[in-house]
Amino acid sequence: MCPCIILTLTLYYLNSAGAAEPEDQVQIQVLFRPEECNRKSKKGDLINAHYDGFLEKDGSQFYCSRSDKQGHPQWFVLGVGQVIRGLDVGMMDMCAGEKRKVTVPAALAFGQTGKGPVPPNATVVFEVEVLSVSRGPRSMEAFGQMDLDQDKSLTKGEVKEYLKLEYEKGGKPRDEPFYEKILADIFWKSDKDQDGQISAKEYNIYERDEL
Numbered sequence: 001m002c003p004c005i006i007l008t009l010t011l012y013y014l015n016s017a018g019a020a021e022p023e024d025q026v027q028i029q030v031l032f033r034p035e036e037c038n039r040k041s042k043k044g045d046l047i048n049a050h051y052d053g054f055l056e057k058d059g060s061q062f063y064c065s066r067s068d069k070q071g072h073p074q075w076f077v078l079g080v081g082q083v084i085r086g087l088d089v090g091m092m093d094m095c096a097g098e099k100r101k102v103t104v105p106a107a108l109a110f111g112q113t114g115k116g117p118v119p120p121n122a123t124v125v126f127e128v129e130v131l132s133v134s135r136g137p138r139s140m141e142a143f144g145q146m147d148l149d150q151d152k153s154l155t156k157g158e159v160k161e162y163l164k165l166e167y168e169k170g171g172k173p174r175d176e177p178f179y180e181k182i183l184a185d186i187f188w189k190s191d192k193d194q195d196g197q198i199s200a201k202e203y204n205i206y207e208r209d210e211l
């Protein structure tokens with residue numbers, strides 16, 4: 001038996017005029033929560049998750065991360081804009097193994113214009129399953145630890161050392177291709193000027209204000 005918990009987070013998303021729009025709510029339904037939970041997801045964590053997307057109005061599926069990874073990473077850093085706002089918010093405090101249904105209004109999803117198969121002003125529903133939660137390379141604390149030569153810039157080698165250490169600490173060392181895959185993804189998203197390093201400035205875009 002799986003008790004389903006429904007909780008609604010009311011998020012006062014500030015519009016350009018600075019006024020709160022209370023209709024912009026993310027609704028979270030916990031479908032499954034494992035008994036054991038060592039770590040709950042928080043901003044800056046590296047998350048590995050599946051998420052399937054549906055339109056609320058007719059239930060049609062517009063995205064499935066299990067079969068389509070193009071532009072929709074399985075790996076992402078939570079809370080920093082790598083996924084739509086509604087998921088950044090709706091996937092906080094999740095345990096590895098947890099499943100949720102997250103209902104996201106257009107303002108926190110694809111907006112007034114929509115995107116691809118998602119029409120304008122569409123409320124979308126994501127069924128998410130978190131496979132792992134680990135401390136991401138995005139905390140300022142982590143930046144200092146990763147930047148081995150202290151030149152305020154991160155090379156792939158530096159980030160990789162850090163990832164390896166984190167996984168080994170967690171008792172789950174992984175193979176080389178595994179790290180390469182995460183690294184490629186991290187650099188693809190973060191190394192904006194593509195010089196092969198993540199500068200403090202490129203890193204800093206992740207240090208946005210908390211909600």
Ligand SMILES: *[C@@H]1O[C@H](CO)[C@@H](O)[C@H](O)[C@H]1NC(C)=O
Nearest residue numbers: 106111112113119120121122
């Ligand atoms: C989407 O919503 C906005 C704001 O309510 C409205 O101005 C716009 O016409 C809507 N677009 C469509 C295609 O319904």
Ligand SMILES: [Ca+2]
Nearest residue numbers: 147151153154
């Ligand atoms: Ca460095």
Ligand SMILES: [Ca+2]
Nearest residue numbers: 191195197199
């Ligand atoms: Ca760079």
